[in-house]
Amino acid sequence: MSFFRFALKNLFAHRTRTLLTLVSMTVAVAVLFTLLSFNRGYERGLKEQLQAMGIHMLVVPVGCPYEAASLIIKGGKIPNFLPGSALDEVRALPEVDVAAPSLMSGIVRPEEGRTDIYLGIDSATLELKNWWKLKGRFFEKPNEMILGYDVTLIELSHVGDQIYVPELDMTFDVVGELEPTGTEDDGFFYVPLETAQEMFLRLEGDSGAASVAGIDRLTAVSIRLKDPDDAPVVTPRLSEIKGAEVITMGELLGTMMSLMGSAKTLLLSIVMIIIVISALGVLNTVLMSVFERTKEIGVMRATGASEVHVFSLVWLETVILSLLGGAGGLGLAVVGARAIEGVVKRFLPLAPKGSVVALEPASFLLVLAFVLGIGLVAGFYPALRAARAKPIEALRSE
Amino acid sequence: MALALALLAGGASAALCVWRSPDTDIAEMFDAGSYKTVFEDIDDARQLRIEERLGAELDPDETQFKFFPVFRGEKQVGTVMTHVGKGQFGAIEVVVAAVETDSGPVVKAVRIQRDREKAKQALRSDGFLGQFRGKGVDEPFVIGEDLKTAADGADVASQAVATAVRKLLVVYDEFYGSGRQESVE
Numbered sequence: 001m002s003f004f005r006f007a008l009k010n011l012f013a014h015r016t017r018t019l020l021t022l023v024s025m026t027v028a029v030a031v032l033f034t035l036l037s038f039n040r041g042y043e044r045g046l047k048e049q050l051q052a053m054g055i056h057m058l059v060v061p062v063g064c065p066y067e068a069a070s071l072i073i074k075g076g077k078i079p080n081f082l083p084g085s086a087l088d089e090v091r092a093l094p095e096v097d098v099a100a101p102s103l104m105s106g107i108v109r110p111e112e113g114r115t116d117i118y119l120g121i122d123s124a125t126l127e128l129k130n131w132w133k134l135k136g137r138f139f140e141k142p143n144e145m146i147l148g149y150d151v152t153l154i155e156l157s158h159v160g161d162q163i164y165v166p167e168l169d170m171t172f173d174v175v176g177e178l179e180p181t182g183t184e185d186d187g188f189f190y191v192p193l194e195t196a197q198e199m200f201l202r203l204e205g206d207s208g209a210a211s212v213a214g215i216d217r218l219t220a221v222s223i224r225l226k227d228p229d230d231a232p233v234v235t236p237r238l239s240e241i242k243g244a245e246v247i248t249m250g251e252l253l254g255t256m257m258s259l260m261g262s263a264k265t266l267l268l269s270i271v272m273i274i275i276v277i278s279a280l281g282v283l284n285t286v287l288m289s290v291f292e293r294t295k296e297i298g299v300m301r302a303t304g305a306s307e308v309h310v311f312s313l314v315w316l317e318t319v320i321l322s323l324l325g326g327a328g329g330l331g332l333a334v335v336g337a338r339a340i341e342g343v344v345k346r347f348l349p350l351a352p353k354g355s356v357v358a359l360e361p362a363s364f365l366l367v368l369a370f371v372l373g374i375g376l377v378a379g380f381y382p383a384l385r386a387a388r389a390k391p392i393e394a395l396r397s398e
Numbered sequence: 399m400a401l402a403l404a405l406l407a408g409g410a411s412a413a414l415c416v417w418r419s420p421d422t423d424i425a426e427m428f429d430a431g432s433y434k435t436v437f438e439d440i441d442d443a444r445q446l447r448i449e450e451r452l453g454a455e456l457d458p459d460e461t462q463f464k465f466f467p468v469f470r471g472e473k474q475v476g477t478v479m480t481h482v483g484k485g486q487f488g489a490i491e492v493v494v495a496a497v498e499t500d501s502g503p504v505v506k507a508v509r510i511q512r513d514r515e516k517a518k519q520a521l522r523s524d525g526f527l528g529q530f531r532g533k534g535v536d537e538p539f540v541i542g543e544d545l546k547t548a549a550d551g552a553d554v555a556s557q558a559v560a561t562a563v564r565k566l567l568v569v570y571d572e573f574y575g576s577g578r579q580e581s582v583e
Binding site for chain 1: 418482483484486487488489511512514515516518
């Protein structure tokens with residue numbers, strides 16, 4: 001009988017105990033693999049979403065720049081503003097390929113339980129977001145509007161229709177509508193920048209005689225560089241703009257990932273505890289098996305089996321247990337990944353669109369190697385104990 | 399002109415929309431306390447009959463309708479339906495309460511739950527919405543002929559509301575009222 005079959009026979013001799021150990025290993029591995037896959041998928045999704053924006057850096061008002069940047073990406077009302085002159089200063093830099101100004105504000109519609117986000121833009125946004133597919137045309141006159149795809153569905157409005165903003169008593173002609181982008185862009189009402197500057201000054205109740213400086217304001221300037229490698233050179237020069245802070249997309253990605261850091265640490269700690277418990281389960285199973293087979297091991301030693309033979313046999317049992325638990329856990333994770341993703345995305349802040357669970361072969365192999373390592377460590381002591389048993393004492397034992 | 403308005407208002411709409419404030423509406427419309435949600439799938443035969451009665455096609459996404467039977471205690475006192483349709487300046491969401499009578503379903507109350515119309519107040523006024531009270535499924539609903547407009551210049555929005563009310567009554571009648579026929583698969 002081969003070592004492998006002998007080891008399997010020993011495991012099957014105590015099916016319930018072996019099964020329980022396998023279940024705990026399976027759960028631990030499934031959680032570990034899912035967490036690893038989620039971490040990689042989330043980072044990749046966020047990176048892709050930021051890259052898809054075609055923006056290398058953002059100039060935002062002084063304040064909490066990362067909060068401002070995330071609001072710009074996800075939609076929201078920014079409490080501070082940049083002076084309009086910031087745009088001229090940005091565009092004056094030779095390294096800048098496109099600088100797209102924007103002014104964002106929201107009008108709360110309590111009866112609908114939502115906020116309409118209006119985004120003032122100019123034609124530079126079309127250059128920056130060159131993947132946009134626009135039905136109709138861009139603005140030519142002040143009171144014209146472009147609708148994001150989701151807005152066309154909510155308002156049942158299309159090119160040629162009119163949209164009325166009751167809170168400002170303003171009527172807009174819909175001249176364009178975006179085809180689905182799969183980003184937050186789908187949910188915005190786009191208006192000419194100058195119109196947005198006037199609307200939101202009015203919305204805030206400022207007097208009509210407000211200074212030009214008061215009207216001429218921006219939420220952000222999104223920048224595409226001619227060469228992304230120029231970011232370290234451009235950043236300090238942009239930081240000199242009065243009232244402005246600069247955020248590169250790399251920094252923004254880092255900040256968003258660090259927002260996830262605490263939750264990840266907590267989850268990882270729980271997974272580690274589960275893995276330790278599983279490892280103790282393996283140790284317990286194999287050790288109990290060794291105790292129960294003391295006499296059998298004594299017979300083996302007395303009939304010529306060496307210490308190495310006995311050690312290998314017992315250790316092989318732990319390897320089999322670990323590999324079976326690992327394979328079961330990986331299978332469970334693959335099957336349950338989409339369901340877990342659905343739950344996680346519902347509660348996760350700043351979740352990128354698309355899948356946030358990346359089931360990669362590298363993670364697969366890493367987890368399998370890890371669980372095998374845990375099994376080998378957990379099986380070492382029982383194997384050693386069995387190998388060192390004196391044949392005569394083992395044969396005397398009951 | 400009135401017919402053109404009716405066709406225009408019936409042209410772009412979708413039946414399924416949320417009921418935003420059921421508790422308030424039930425209290426105001428029925429002085430009742432509870433409701434259920436019932437989904438009804440529409441088959442080809444029923445769709446044809448509804449379209450024939452409306453004189454307009456249903457939207458491609460109108461394959462299912464949602465009804466909210468309202469109860470006072472154990473007794474059903476009416477049914478609420480919702481509809482989102484295209485107004486002049488964006489979508490208009492209408493809530494219609496209907497009761498069954500010997501002559502078929504009639505409107506008990508109508509409420510606008512979302513719109514961005516210029517004549518917002520007039521459109522929501524009892525002067526306009528009150529006209530629908532007691533109207534039956536076979537009555538005409540043409541603004542400018544059978545019903546007054548909510549305000550000057552609000553004909554498109556007014557007709558959108560009227561068309562929505564009539565559509566919901568017809569759909570109700572086809573599923574639960576005297577106009578009901580067993581569908582042939």
